[in-house]
Structures are given as structure tokens and as C-alpha cells.
Amino acid sequence: MPEPRHQIVIVGGGAGGLELATHLGKSVGRRGLADIQLIDMSRTHIWKPLLHEVAAGTMDPSEDELEYLAQARWRHFRFRLGRMVGLDREARQVHLAPVLNDRGEEVIAARSFHYDTLVIAVGSVSNDFGIPGVKQHCLFLDTTDQAVRFQQRLLDAMLHAHTQGGPSRPGELGVAIVGGGATGVELAAQLRHVTRLLSQFGLDEIDPERHIQLHVIEASEQILPALPPELAAAARRELERIGCKVHTGERVVEVSADAIHTASGNTIPAAIKVWAAGIKAPEVCGELAxxxxxxxxxxxxxxxxxxxxxxxxxxxxxxxxxxxxxxDWLVPPRAQAAHQQASLLYRTLRRRLVGKDPLIYSYRDYGSLVALGRYSTVGSLMGNLTGSMMVSGFIARLVYLSLYKMHQAALYGWPRAMLFSLVHLLRRHVDPEIKLH
Ligand SMILES: Cc1cc2nc3c(=O)[nH]c(=O)nc-3n(C[C@H](O)[C@H](O)[C@H](O)COP(=O)(O)OP(=O)(O)OC[C@H]3O[C@@H](n4cnc5c(N)ncnc54)[C@H](O)[C@@H]3O)c2cc1C
Incomplete structure (x- = not known):
């Protein structure tokens, strides 16, 4: 009897997990040195840093998402649909919940998969820190579905206000984004761009500057805490220039149906509220044997x-x-860290197959970039020779876009990644710039 093949199971096909499954599939999977299985609770993958664009409607997720089953076929791994709910470390089994359809009917029964090596890459979700009203009244940007829900809420609110001749109460078209990190700031700038465009597509009863109030609320004294103060101040000026209200030093203590309430006693009226103020790992991580x-x-x-x-x-x-x-510092929860760790684990797992020790990971910070919609891009780049260097404008925009290109190249190879860019460019000439449904 031939020896059973080493089973590598990766749970979570996001920025890191999918790159790892792809690299392993292409090498050890293809050569039959191990079986590679990727488990994800979703059927398709979208690079999470793009979710604010999906929420704003400047990106149609169906055009940028990757089908796990297709990637698995092309890259020699198996894809298993399901949500991990537990682990048996003794028997080395991962347990998945049943998969239900939108009518609540069972599509796939609960099942378990054996592993010799398990990699957990389930990402993070928004952290509401137990603040009253956040769960009930805020939208989150953790998944594509949530981002699409936000886009539809905004569109519905604008359609409603338009048909009644403009908003009828304060805050009816207000959007409050809690969290002045990259996600919140990028979303605010993108929304300003989109609401201006929407009013040109027939929603002319709405004056974006006067009727749509965009608020960014941040507990610390500076937005974009990861950036140097000069750059954060430049981003703030840019947000204010395009008509976003930036509230710093405002700690949110409660969220109600129509407003955000802060510790200083401020009430910020907004019908649509987004929570982007910190992360935690999914519940299941605390339930893993x-x-x-x-x-x-x-x-x-x-x-x-x-x-x-x-x-x-x-x-x-x-x-x-x-x-x-x-x-005591930890590696920050960022796409570039997930990308680097996937590359390191790829080498570690190959070594493990021949009995060698795992490699040590060192985080390399290449800087942070923040895109302010169509208006500007700012950030800092880190290099071995240059140290930390502030960048803005066209160069910053190019580097910002290159991060996603690198993710696409890891998944598809450079020729196909470039083909995607071409398709994208062509689509911009035939489709409206924003999603209108
Ligand atoms: C709107 C937004 C903008 C961002 N912008 C940036 C940016 O500009 N730059 C940057 O560096 N970072 C950015 N980030 C952070 C970045 O997206 C994350 O750091 C990165 O995606 C983490 O990668 P990951 O592989 O750990 O997890 P993820 O990419 O989140 O993937 C996790 C995967 O696990 C799956 N999963 C979760 N739970 C289970 C389960 N129980 N069972 C099975 N599957 C499960 C999910 O479906 C998902 O596919 C942004 C995040 C958001 C939300």
C-alpha cells in the first residue's frame, strides 16, 4: 500500500490563505507531494482592501471576484465550501457547519476534514467593543455582502429623497463613518465622489454638497494614526476641502437609529452609519480546542x-x-503582512514535508498609502536605502494600485494580471463609472 499523502488544510481563502493555497497547489500539489485543501465559507474571493470601493459603488464585485472552484482547478488544490466551527486536535480534524441556501435549506451537510498540517487564515471582523447600539444600527465592511448592502442603502436613500423633492429631515442623507483609519478615510472620499456622480445620473433633486453630510469620527486626535502627522493633516485638509466633516478626539459611546453619540456630549445625526473602528479575530478562533x-x-x-x-x-x-x-509589539493586521506571511509559510510547509524546521518571520513595512477617492493619494513608503519617505499624488496612486496588482499576480501570474488591467480599462469606456442598481 502506498503511504497516504500529507494533508495540508488551509482555512480561509483571503489575502493570505488564497495566496498560500495557490503557491502550494502550483508546486507540491501539482507534483503530488501533498494534498492541498482550501476551506472558505464564501464561494468567491475578493481582495478585502477593495471593499470600500464596492460599498461606494465604484466597483462591481462580480467583475473582480475570483471563483474558488476555478482557481482550485487551475492551481491543483481542492476547494471545500463551509464555515469552520471547531477542531479536534487529537483526531486532527476540522469541523465545518452545514451549508444552507437563502431559504435555509441544507445544501451540504456538516462535515469534517482530516489534516496533517493545518493553517488558520480566517482574517478578522469589525470590533464593536461592546458599545451599545453598534450591532443594531451600524453597517460593517467585513464581507462583500455587507459592502453591497451599504451601497444599496445609500442608493435607496438617495432615490427616496429625490422622489420627495429632497431630504425632509436633518441627517436623512447623512453618512457617519466611525473610525478615521485608512478604511474610514478612503470610504469617505470615495463616497463624496460617488454622490456627486449619482446626482448627475438623474437624481438632480439632491445637492450632494448641501444634502449629503459625510462625517468621519475618530477617537484619537489625528486621523490615520499609522501615518506621520504632516500626512494625516494633509489628508484631513483634503477631506474637508471636498466637504467631509472630520471629528477627532470624539469617542463614540452609543449609536441610536438616527445618530452617533460621543463622550463629549456631541450628537451627530446620520441615517447611515458605518463602523470601521478596529478589528478582532472571528469568534471561532476562541473555540479551537x-x-x-x-x-x-x-x-x-x-x-x-x-x-x-x-x-x-x-x-x-x-x-x-x-x-x-x-x-510586545505585534505584526499589524494588514494585507502586506498577510501576503508576506503566506510567502514565508509556503517555504516553511515545503520544508516541513522533508522534516526541516519552520522559518522565522520578520515583518517588512513597505509603508502605508491612503487613496482619497479620485482626489488624491497620500502615504509613506519605506525602503532599505531611503528610510521613510512621504509620497503623494501620481506616484503614490501608482504604488497604491500596485499592491492589488501584486495580489493578482500571486494568484494568476503576471500575464493574466496585466490582462485584467486591460479588461478593466476597456470596461471603463463602455460601463457607467458607478453601479446604479
Ligand atoms: C475596507 C477595508 C480596506 C482595507 N484596506 C487596506 C489597505 O489599504 N492596505 C492594507 O494593507 N490592508 C487593508 N485592509 C486590511 C486587509 O484587508 C487585511 O489585513 C487582509 O485582508 C488580511 O488578510 P487575511 O488573509 O488575514 O484575511 P482576509 O483577507 O480577511 O480573509 C479571511 C478569509 O477567511 C474566510 N473565513 C472567515 N471565517 C471563516 C470560517 N470560520 N470558516 C471558513 N472561512 C472563514 C473569509 O471568508 C475570508 O475569505 C483593509 C480592510 C478593509 C475591511
């Missing part, structure tokens, strides 16, 4: 991305990985 988690539920890993179980690794947003050996 005793694997250690931190206070935001991330799986504790060492610098080799190992959990306390030597057969289980974790990467990306769901992993609490030390930045170095001498401080």
Missing part, C-alpha cells in the same frame, strides 16, 4: 507562525505574531 488567543481573539503564534500545537499554524489578521523578540 484550547488554542491560546489574546484579548481580541487572535491566535497566539510564535515568530515561526506556529500556534501552541506544532501541527497548526496561523497567518494574517487572525494571528497575534510578535514583531520581534525584544518588544
Amino acid at each position: 484550547g488554542l491560546e488567543v489574546n484579548r481580541i481573539n487572535q491566535l497566539v503564534v510564535d515568530r515561526r507562525l506556529r500556534t501552541s500545537d506544532p501541527n497548526i499554524f496561523a497567518l494574517g489578521d487572525c494571528a497575534a505574531c510578535p514583531l520581534d523578540d525584544s518588544s
